[in-house]
Amino acid sequence: MRELDGKVALVTGASRGIGRAIAVALGERGAKVIVNYTANEAAAAEAAAAVQAAGGTAVTKRFDVSDPAAVDAAIREISSDGGLHILVNNAGIAVNGLVLGGKDADWKRSIDVNLNGTYYCTRAALRPLLKARDAGRIINITSVTAESGSAGQAPYVAAKAGVIGLTKVLAKEYASRGITVNAVSPGFIETDMTASELPAARRESLLKEIPLGRVGAPADVAAAVVYLAGPGGAYVTGQVLRVNGGLLM
Ligand SMILES: NC(=O)c1ccc[n+]([C@@H]2O[C@H](COP(=O)([O-])OP(=O)(O)OC[C@H]3O[C@@H](n4cnc5c(N)ncnc54)[C@H](OP(=O)(O)O)[C@@H]3O)[C@@H](O)[C@H]2O)c1
Numbered sequence: 001m002r003e004l005d006g007k008v009a010l011v012t013g014a015s016r017g018i019g020r021a022i023a024v025a026l027g028e029r030g031a032k033v034i035v036n037y038t039a040n041e042a043a044a045a046e047a048a049a050a051v052q053a054a055g056g057t058a059v060t061k062r063f064d065v066s067d068p069a070a071v072d073a074a075i076r077e078i079s080s081d082g083g084l085h086i087l088v089n090n091a092g093i094a095v096n097g098l099v100l101g102g103k104d105a106d107w108k109r110s111i112d113v114n115l116n117g118t119y120y121c122t123r124a125a126l127r128p129l130l131k132a133r134d135a136g137r138i139i140n141i142t143s144v145t146a147e148s149g150s151a152g153q154a155p156y157v158a159a160k161a162g163v164i165g166l167t168k169v170l171a172k173e174y175a176s177r178g179i180t181v182n183a184v185s186p187g188f189i190e191t192d193m194t195a196s197e198l199p200a201a202r203r204e205s206l207l208k209e210i211p212l213g214r215v216g217a218p219a220d221v222a223a224a225v226v227y228l229a230g231p232g233g234a235y236v237t238g239q240v241l242r243v244n245g246g247l248l249m
Contacts, residue, residue, distance in 0.1 A: 004029040015040045033051050071120040085137065092113065137228065228241065
């Protein structure tokens with residue numbers, strides 16, 4: 001018997017990076033994983049195959065988390081087939097730019113995907129999670145920058161800070177119904193997102209700021225999600241779990 005046997009987990013943005021690692025880790029522990037993506041079908045299929053290779057079950061589901069109608073339809077379909085027990089709001093995009101001269105479209109796109117997407121998916125998932133009978137879990141992926149600030153990243157940082165606020169509200173609203181709601185806050189993790197966003201020189205100086213002396217791997221974040229999703233996390237709610245090598249304490 002594995003700790004997540006019989007559970008259904010939806011991981012948004014699971015085709016690549018951190019979401020993919022979360023999908024594999026949850027699948028390995030017995031959950032049936034819904035691998036969401038928005039554009040990259042081949043990567044999603046590969047991620048689902050990786051879950052299966054790890055001994056899990058996975059299906060892919062394409063929808064854009066920033067489209068509330070698509071989210072509602074997808075989560076209705078997912079939950080009608082075996083319910084829903086774990087929601088991991090991981091899908092995200094990096095949107096950078098200084099405030100002075102910043103484009104409204106950039107600001108809106110970041111809020112739409114990073115914050116509204118988390119809100120839409122959670123809202124649609126709440127009813128099926130309530131039916132999970134005192135076992136519903138919501139885990140939102142925020143960012144170290146939401147707590148530390150980061151010059152040149154206002155659209156991203158503001159959205160991720162909003163995710164922390166939303167996490168705490170949800171934790172208070174649904175604790176009495178047995179749903180725990182937590183955020184995981186990664187530091188610098190090696191994925192496509194950071195590869196395209198951070199030039200080598202910046203990366204070098206960042207490494208000097210990380211007490212554990214290395215960048216994080218997607219599996220480091222997945223381990224925190226597994227803890228919060230599993231029986232060990234049953235008495236933890238409304239928290240922000242930092243996985244950042246000590247970058248921010
Ligand atoms: N990497 C880091 O250092 C770091 C640090 C702190 C926080 N985070 C957060 O961790 C999460 C994952 O980041 P990552 O580095 O793994 O990113 P990534 O490698 O760029 O992967 C992003 C994932 O999100 C999906 N996605 C993007 N927009 C979407 C949308 N509108 N609807 C549905 N799915 C969408 C992508 O799907 P497609 O493949 O279809 O494009 C992909 O699966 C994000 O929330 C990010 O902000 C990352």
